[in-house]
Amino acid sequence: MTPEGVTVSTPGPAAARRRRAVDVPGLVRWAREGDARSVARLISLVEDAGPALREVAAELAPYNGRAQVVGLTGAPGVGKSTTTTALVRVYRQAGRRVGVLAVDPSSPFSGGALLGDRVRMADHAGDVGVYIRSMASRGHLGGLARATPQALRVLDAAGCDVVLVETVGVGQSELEIASLADTTLVLLVPGTGDGIQAAKAGILEVADVLVVNKADRDGADQTVHDLRYALSLGGRHEPSGAWRPPIRRTVAARGAGIDALVETVEEHRRWLASCGEGHRRRVARAAREVEAIALAGLRERMGDVRGSAALGALAEQVVAGRTDPFRAADALLAQL
Amino acid sequence: MTPEGVTVSTPGPAAARRRRAVDVPGLVRWAREGDARSVARLISLVEDAGPALREVAAELAPYNGRAQVVGLTGAPGVGKSTTTTALVRVYRQAGRRVGVLAVDPSSPFSGGALLGDRVRMADHAGDVGVYIRSMASRGHLGGLARATPQALRVLDAAGCDVVLVETVGVGQSELEIASLADTTLVLLVPGTGDGIQAAKAGILEVADVLVVNKADRDGADQTVHDLRYALSLGGRHEPSGAWRPPIRRTVAARGAGIDALVETVEEHRRWLASCGEGHRRRVARAAREVEAIALAGLRERMGDVRGSAALGALAEQVVAGRTDPFRAADALLAQL
Numbered sequence: 130m131t132p133e134g135v136t137v138s139t140p141g142p143a144a145a146r147r148r149r150a151v152d153v154p155g156l157v158r159w160a161r162e163g164d165a166r167s168v169a170r171l172i173s174l175v176e177d178a179g180p181a182l183r184e185v186a187a188e189l190a191p192y193n194g195r196a197q198v199v200g201l202t203g204a205p206g207v208g209k210s211t212t213t214t215a216l217v218r219v220y221r222q223a224g225r226r227v228g229v230l231a232v233d234p235s236s237p238f239s240g241g242a243l244l245g246d247r248v249r250m251a252d253h254a255g256d257v258g259v260y261i262r263s264m265a266s267r268g269h270l271g272g273l274a275r276a277t278p279q280a281l282r283v284l285d286a287a288g289c290d291v292v293l294v295e296t297v298g299v300g301q302s303e304l305e306i307a308s309l310a311d312t313t314l315v316l317l318v319p320g321t322g323d324g325i326q327a328a329k330a331g332i333l334e335v336a337d338v339l340v341v342n343k344a345d346r347d348g349a350d351q352t353v354h355d356l357r358y359a360l361s362l363g364g365r366h367e368p369s370g371a372w373r374p375p376i377r378r379t380v381a382a383r384g385a386g387i388d389a390l391v392e393t394v395e396e397h398r399r400w401l402a403s404c405g406e407g408h409r410r411r412v413a414r415a416a417r418e419v420e421a422i423a424l425a426g427l428r429e430r431m432g433d434v435r436g437s438a439a440l441g442a443l444a445e446q447v448v449a450g451r452t453d454p455f456r457a458a459d460a461l462l463a464q465l
Numbered sequence: 466m467t468p469e470g471v472t473v474s475t476p477g478p479a480a481a482r483r484r485r486a487v488d489v490p491g492l493v494r495w496a497r498e499g500d501a502r503s504v505a506r507l508i509s510l511v512e513d514a515g516p517a518l519r520e521v522a523a524e525l526a527p528y529n530g531r532a533q534v535v536g537l538t539g540a541p542g543v544g545k546s547t548t549t550t551a552l553v554r555v556y557r558q559a560g561r562r563v564g565v566l567a568v569d570p571s572s573p574f575s576g577g578a579l580l581g582d583r584v585r586m587a588d589h590a591g592d593v594g595v596y597i598r599s600m601a602s603r604g605h606l607g608g609l610a611r612a613t614p615q616a617l618r619v620l621d622a623a624g625c626d627v628v629l630v631e632t633v634g635v636g637q638s639e640l641e642i643a644s645l646a647d648t649t650l651v652l653l654v655p656g657t658g659d660g661i662q663a664a665k666a667g668i669l670e671v672a673d674v675l676v677v678n679k680a681d682r683d684g685a686d687q688t689v690h691d692l693r694y695a696l697s698l699g700g701r702h703e704p705s706g707a708w709r710p711p712i713r714r715t716v717a718a719r720g721a722g723i724d725a726l727v728e729t730v731e732e733h734r735r736w737l738a739s740c741g742e743g744h745r746r747r748v749a750r751a752a753r754e755v756e757a758i759a760l761a762g763l764r765e766r767m768g769d770v771r772g773s774a775a776l777g778a779l780a781e782q783v784v785a786g787r788t789d790p791f792r793a794a795d796a797l798l799a800q801l
Contacts, residue, residue, distance in 0.1 A: 416780035444752035
């Protein structure tokens, strides 16, 4: 824990961590009792994708599926981190435990800019109800895409009521972090991108709530108007009872509009629960996760087959007529 | 069997074949007793890659590794089929059983030109010691590459002493049929491709014997000279005892030079046996075959994962916390 009482964890060298023996059930128990170091350790274990990953996932499973996951996405400079900080404040005032996963490598929660955010988060001094974790250290998008759902499971099992996932702007479909969230907030600022551009970029489709931040700037009315028009075009054929993304104005830097934004997120949560869409989203999310793990496992085995040392001995047996190539291929796959 | 006594088999509709129950051990027994229809049926079964493929491969295994495999390759028009026919005649006169696999889709053994070759093969009337099979019906190279090694195993187990594999010209590395052979004959004709061009095309590397066919044409001496020069450049650093590809002149259409060519193939066979290179080649060939089957199996499973119906139920279990995504991925792969 930092002096400010906010837990900011960054992973140490992977090799050093692996050298220590790991008591995974113990870590999960301590994490659930509020021990920040155990939470950080568990996230490091799932990030490393080492031998403990599967045990961690298995131990977490019974405690998963409770946290409300709120995604924040938008272009750099729209105020994602500032909005995240403002949301944390409101959720903490309501007594809710909050986790933050900063997936955007350009986020001030990541790397060098971390200290500035610690200071900004300083009004949570002594508050053990907030975990902040930068995922950017994974470096490449593939690593992020693999590690982030697992880190989310750690924070969920650790008892976070809300997990805020801050991601780099939409359009990075490889990442598909937006698909992790129960509720996705798409942030815009006046002037930089009007509603038509937003519609073209496809962000209206992923948005559950549109947030016009820095709404005290010139052009805010025009941006809201454009967004409303773009939404009216897209929503024409929606069935009744469908969720129509509301547009909220905020000035996150001074906390303006954040209470109303939280209330909108709560409305969305109630809607998700009322019509079964929340469950459908979570099942679809789990299906994508399971599929990605299965495909990654098969891809790994293809690499193992290609450079296989076991192949030579099996080929000798085929040549000797003691087996056929198909049984040898089965044996090869079983050995790997 | 055809009236000429040469067994030319072409596969019928796959669905019709599959409807009949298959007695694989019986087919293998009859094939080994010289029943041409059983040989043809077994090749059809391995071509189809249906459920019987594995059983066929397992039944064949104890009888594999006996046939001498001779590959013939070269550009269209160099006389591969004519040379194959001439070689069959010499091998049959020596009392050896011969199989022919025509992998080249442009081969006269394939499709419409088949009849012409039946006539040319007519001097084997009543001869049950020759099997000819066109593999071109597989259509695409991937299918050929998969089916040809298995068809070779059928002819090998059926008691062929020699199997001639006629392939489309080198440079089709995807096919790698040349890698199937114990001895690879590269055919050229005077004028069309001189030795330097051959060296550039990489065919000298795959050649165990270079055959200048239609050697009664003008320019034959020059072609032989060019080939000799190109070989002297490539072979400079070879260890002593290495095989240096000899150059043979043939006029296959009237059988000239074929006896000497067969003797050269026999010399190569003795060299392969004397230094262990023959065994090394067969092990390498089996290893490639096993690897290709294993990779194809994994690729198929990736396709199954992507469109999987089982995924939904597993995702529900993950959401309910009854399992974790990694165990679910294991279960998914086990189900497929």
